[in-house]
Amino acid sequence: MQRPNPLSRASTDQPWQTRVAWGVGSLFGFLLFWELIALLLQHRHLPTPTVVFAVMMGEAASGELPYHIGMTLFRVSIAFVFAMLIGSAIGIVMGRNGRIDQAFDSWLILFLNLPALVIIILCYVWFGRTEVAAIIAVAVNKLPNVAVTVREGARALSRDLAEMAHMYRFGPWKTLRHVILPQLAPYFLASARTGLSLVWKIVLVVELLGRSNGVGFQLGTYFQMFDVSMILAYALAFIIVVQIIEFAILQPIAARVNKWRR
Numbered sequence: 001m002q003r004p005n006p007l008s009r010a011s012t013d014q015p016w017q018t019r020v021a022w023g024v025g026s027l028f029g030f031l032l033f034w035e036l037i038a039l040l041l042q043h044r045h046l047p048t049p050t051v052v053f054a055v056m057m058g059e060a061a062s063g064e065l066p067y068h069i070g071m072t073l074f075r076v077s078i079a080f081v082f083a084m085l086i087g088s089a090i091g092i093v094m095g096r097n098g099r100i101d102q103a104f105d106s107w108l109i110l111f112l113n114l115p116a117l118v119i120i121i122l123c124y125v126w127f128g129r130t131e132v133a134a135i136i137a138v139a140v141n142k143l144p145n146v147a148v149t150v151r152e153g154a155r156a157l158s159r160d161l162a163e164m165a166h167m168y169r170f171g172p173w174k175t176l177r178h179v180i181l182p183q184l185a186p187y188f189l190a191s192a193r194t195g196l197s198l199v200w201k202i203v204l205v206v207e208l209l210g211r212s213n214g215v216g217f218q219l220g221t222y223f224q225m226f227d228v229s230m231i232l233a234y235a236l237a238f239i240i241v242v243q244i245i246e247f248a249i250l251q252p253i254a255a256r257v258n259k260w261r262r
Contacts, residue, residue: 047229056233070187072214079138087146095154129210146191192226
């Protein structure tokens with residue numbers, strides 16, 4: 001019998017703080033490499049990180065950067081919450097009811113393969129270039145991914161625990177709270193993490209096509225001016241915010257949810 005290699009689990013056994021430290025060190029190495037390449041090439045379309053960060057600080061001081069990032073985060077949060085709630089409900093129902101799953105499985109496949117750009121354009125055509133249309137476009141793009149992930153979790157629910165809840169007369173609400181939701185927690189977390197990575201990208205396209213503020217709008221504006229420093233400044237600022245959310249919120253939650261795993 002082949003013995004497990006203890007080194008193969010070294011990265012997963014490390015605490016999340018250690019993984020964050022390694023990630024930050026790798027990021028600084030990338031910035032150093034970028035700085036050297038930009039200094040060697042001396043091209044106007046490849047500014048150095050120091051120039052980009054100086055531009056970023058200037059935008060932050062003027063209030064433009066926090067405002068546009070705030071608008072983007074507002075759209076992300078609203079669309080994300082709606083997609084998670086509706087998608088989770090759909091996934092649980094489809095996972096627990098075979099007939100409903102068979103009837104609407106083709107619908108999920110359709111929306112999973114429908115290009116995000118098509119949904120965005122249709123939402124703007126049908127509802128106008130409004131805030132509601134933008135949030136709906138982002139939520140609809142995210143919703144089928146949540147439904148598919150949670151559906152798999154609902155299919156894997158323990159029948160023994162369900163029978164125990166029935167024998168002890170837990171009732172629907174108590175069964176949902178103490179039996180179903182704890183088993184679905186890893187699936188909720190997986191759909192949330194993958195969903196956020198998808199929502200970040202889609203919301204920028206939504207803002208680029210139909211909003212007058214947000215990071216996507218700013219990227220489109222400076223693209224027309226061929227201002228690479230500004231484009232990179234807003235892109236990096238947005239990435240920094242996303243990484244803070246990932247490391248400070250999502251990874252600690254993931255570590256807590258998966259703490260029972262050996």
